[in-house]
Amino acid sequence: MTGTVFDIKQMAVFDGPGLRTTVFLKGCPLRCRWCHNPEGLSFEPQLMVSENGCLHCNKCRDKCEHEEECIACGKCIRVCPLHLRRIAGRKYTADELAEKLLKDKSVFDMNGGGVTLSGGEPTAQAEFVIELLKKLEGIHRAIETCGYCTASVFTRVLERIDFVMLDLKLIDETQHEYWTGRSNRMILNNLEILKKSGKPFIIRVPLIPGVTDTQENKAAVAKLLKDADDLVRVELMPYHQTAGAKYQMVGQSFDPGFNIESPVDTSIIEFEKYSIPVRVL
Secondary structure, three states, X not given: OEEEEEEEEEEEOOOXXXXXXXXXXXXXXXXXXXXXXXXXXXXXXXEEEOOOOOOOOOHHHHHOOOOOOOOOOOHHHHHOOOOOEEEEOEEEEHHHXXXXXXXXXXXXXXXXXXXXXEEOOHHHHHHHHHHHHHHOOOXXXXXXXXXXXXXXXXXXXXXXXXXXEXXXXXXXXXXXXXXXXXXXXXXXXXXXXXXXXXXXXXXXXXXXXXXXXXXXXXXXXXXXXXXOOOEEEEEEEEOOHHHHHHOHHHOOOOOOOOOOOOOOOOOOHHHHOOOOOEEEO
């Protein structure tokens, strides 16, 4: 049982209670136009290249044996004098990753922290994630998810999770499909499962100017959460203009379809109407 991870961040403070280690798993079923982790979309390891500061010494090209289609072999990385190349994505067995994460168990125990699985979309590697969560029993386990998976997968993962951060982007199905490439039916169904699960959870809403930050969308989110007993709070996450910087590094173009320079509406009146705790990050 192996999974592919593109980053592991220690000492994270915004991904659940206490100090945490956040594991970013590769692969996502959505294609949100504003995604700030393009290296997390594909399930396979990828070469990332920063052109800024490149000396054009061609050492990387001299080493490359796969110019027509990169296979992320890593040969060009080792010869770059400025270390402008890296591979985003490493395969782990569940045992290997659990062993690595459990080394910090004493730190987690001291401050109420733990491990958070993020992405990409962690449920897209469901079997690996479930196996990993089994091996992490005894520490606090959280997940940050877009909720796009079957109810069966969501329920199986939820059984082994202590805390959930669920992204809600757009409540209107047509708009959701336009901006993310997928319907939100499974997401909203899993929200209802989460609300009945008894697990504490946070709802995160990315505020995209003119797209998700509208009064209509925020009001629709608030209406869905007004009866959620285990909701800790809603977190509103304003769009950052630097989000598109990494696309060129993975050989993709960035075409968000909205004005990235427009101001974001961070008003919270729609949530205050239902006395829902809310925080703007």
